[in-house]
Amino acid sequence: xxxxxxxxxxxxxxxxxxxxxxxxxxxxxxxxxxxxxxxxxxxxxxxxxxxxxxxxxxxxxxxxxxxxxxxxxxxxxxxxxxxxxxxxxxxxxxxxxxxxxxxxxxxxxxx
Amino acid sequence: xxxxxxxxxxxxxxxxxxxxxxxxxxxxxxxxxxxxxxxxxxxxxxxxxxxxxxxxxxxxxxxxxxxxxxxxxxxxxxxxxxxxxxxxxxxxxxxxxxxxxxxxxxxxxxxxx
Numbered sequence: 001x002x003x004x005x006x007x008x009x010x011x012x013x014x015x016x017x018x019x020x021x022x023x024x025x026x027x028x029x030x031x032x033x034x035x036x037x038x039x040x041x042x043x044x045x046x047x048x049x050x051x052x053x054x055x056x057x058x059x060x061x062x063x064x065x066x067x068x069x070x071x072x073x074x075x076x077x078x079x080x081x082x083x084x085x086x087x088x089x090x091x092x093x094x095x096x097x098x099x100x101x102x103x104x105x106x107x108x109x110x111x
Numbered sequence: 112x113x114x115x116x117x118x119x120x121x122x123x124x125x126x127x128x129x130x131x132x133x134x135x136x137x138x139x140x141x142x143x144x145x146x147x148x149x150x151x152x153x154x155x156x157x158x159x160x161x162x163x164x165x166x167x168x169x170x171x172x173x174x175x176x177x178x179x180x181x182x183x184x185x186x187x188x189x190x191x192x193x194x195x196x197x198x199x200x201x202x203x204x205x206x207x208x209x210x211x212x213x214x215x216x217x218x219x220x221x222x223x224x
Contacts, residue, residue: 008151031210032210038152042217042218043201043215043216043217043218044154044201044213044215045215046212046213049212086152088154092209092210097159097166097167097208097209098156098159098167098209099156099209099210099213100156101146101153101154101155101156103151103152103153104152104153104154
């Protein structure tokens with residue numbers, strides 16, 4: 001089983017819709033969860049971090065964490081074409097010395 | 112002012128050659144990393160250094176040797192390059208722990224012919 005799993009996509013949503021990106025992880029001891037965005041040909045950049053169960057909102061982005069189900073998600077409201085990118089889920093594993101990235105979900109927002 | 116910089120941006124070389132990639136960060140961070148991103152976009156940690164000390168070495172062939180002359184620099188030397196080494200290599204840094212925000216460099220696209 002992979003440590004961090006994501007559907008590779010592409011996930012296509014129309015402009016203005018809600019995009020829902022999902023991630024599952026295997027290490028029950030994980031405490032820190034991140035969403036990075038990577039535009040094609042560019043480097044990853046952090047958009048959200050979440051540490052406790054529930055929702056965390058930042059502008060159009062909401063991260064949701066359910067540790068019992070080992071599941072973290074990212075919702076993007078009012079999706080814009082500029083949101084088209086690959087979204088990487090990252091989770092700490094083996095304590096705090098390492099963060100493991102998922103393979104990413106490619107999001108396409110159709111104008 | 113670039114926070115994390117890497118050189119070169121592109122590297123094309125023949126199998127069997129030795130090459131180096133340099134990384135510098137001006138954020139005052141204590142921890143630096145090398146990641147490899149393959150064609151399927153999987154971003155895999157290779158090494159991490161904290162204050163010039165190796166913290167993580169993730170089952171990377173010994174042909175890869177990182178070197179941290181000071182905490183602002185982390186270079187990657189690769190001996191006897193193989194076709195499978197073709198990938199984008201990202202340097203990153205964080206304040207301390209990997210769970211702090213990681214700031215990535217622009218990447219070095221290595222192509223081995």
